[in-house]
Amino acid sequence: xxxxxxxxxxxxxxxxxxxxxxxxxxxxxxxxxxxxxxxxxxxxxxxxxxxxxxxxxxxxxxxxxxxxxxxxxxxxxxxxxxxxxxxxxxxxxxxxxxxxxxxxxxxxxxxxxxxxxxxxxxx
Numbered sequence: 001x002x003x004x005x006x007x008x009x010x011x012x013x014x015x016x017x018x019x020x021x022x023x024x025x026x027x028x029x030x031x032x033x034x035x036x037x038x039x040x041x042x043x044x045x046x047x048x049x050x051x052x053x054x055x056x057x058x059x060x061x062x063x064x065x066x067x068x069x070x071x072x073x074x075x076x077x078x079x080x081x082x083x084x085x086x087x088x089x090x091x092x093x094x095x096x097x098x099x100x101x102x103x104x105x106x107x108x109x110x111x112x113x114x115x116x117x118x119x120x121x122x123x
């Protein structure tokens with residue numbers, strides 16, 4: 001299904017307004033934000049992030065069981081999330097526990113779910 005975006009039938013650019021907006025838009029770290037969304041675009045990593053909103057802290061074994069993947073796969077995805085600053089870890093003896101880095105990650109995951117679920121409810 002292709003959806004065409006509506007277009008203006010006439011071109012009337014408010015140059016002052018456009019320049020003011022451009023100055024604000026140019027200040028956002030688009031590359032970093034793009035990387036964040038790219039990391040969360042993987043279904044397994046998103047499931048892991050969501051699992052860590054359900055349970056504040058999980059070891060790799062519990063993550064793998066919770067998202068139905070191998071321990072090696074869970075470990076790989078957790079390493080990726082760690083590199084991007086989305087999760088943190090702590091060691092207790094031989095066990096490594098992972099948690100979300102801060103409340104922003106949890107909020108982002110929950111907001112995305114709300115947005116998607118809102119769209120489903122209205123369809």
